[in-house]
Amino acid sequence: MTGLTASLRLLTSTLAMSLAMVPARARQPALVPALALELNGAQPSEKGCRLTFVVNNNLGADLFKAAFEIALFNEAGGVDRLTVLDFKDLPVGKTKVTRFDLAGTDCAKVSRVLINSATECAGTGVEPNACMRKLKTDTRTGIAFGV
Structure with missing residues (x-):
């Protein structure tokens, strides 16, 4: 058993050293192209309700214009209103924080x-439907958020 234990220890050490020599980039999974949109906050404002979003464009190209039509649902589950939020330009690989004040909204x-x-998804080499097809949503609020 002593020879087997020593062989296993040598094999484990060799494997650990081999993995340590592989660059970190090679061990990480490839980044899947996506437009990540997080509802980060919802606070009352002087105008109504301020929604804060964190956006990260990982589509592989700059977006010159990105805008989304959203529906706000009330506590009874009914659609309260439709509005368009214009996120403007979204550079590739950059995280951007944007706030929208929705007048008259509690x-x-x-x-x-x-x-x-x-409603808008424009960038060099970006398919017009990429903003919806590759959209990943998340929320840090008690409000349900998504497609």
């Missing part, structure tokens, strides 16, 4: 924010 009564469609 944050406490918003139960869900639905991304209905992309």
Whole structure:
């Protein structure tokens, strides 16, 4: 058993050293092209409700214009309103924080924010439907958020 234990230790050490020599980039999974949109906050403002979004463009190209039609649902599940949020330009690989003040909206009564469609999705080499097809959503609020 002593020879087998020594062989296993040698094999484990060799494997560990081999993995340590592989660059970190080679061990990480490839980045899947996506447009990550996070509803990061919803706070009352002087105008109504301020929604804060964190956006990260990993589509592989700059977006010159990105805008989404959203639907706001009230606490009873009914659609309260439709509006378009213009995120303007979204450089590739950059994280951007954007706020929108929704006049006449009570944050406490918003139960869900639905991304209905992309009204604008323009960039060199970017398919017009990429903003919706490759959209990944998340929320850090108590409001449901997604497509």
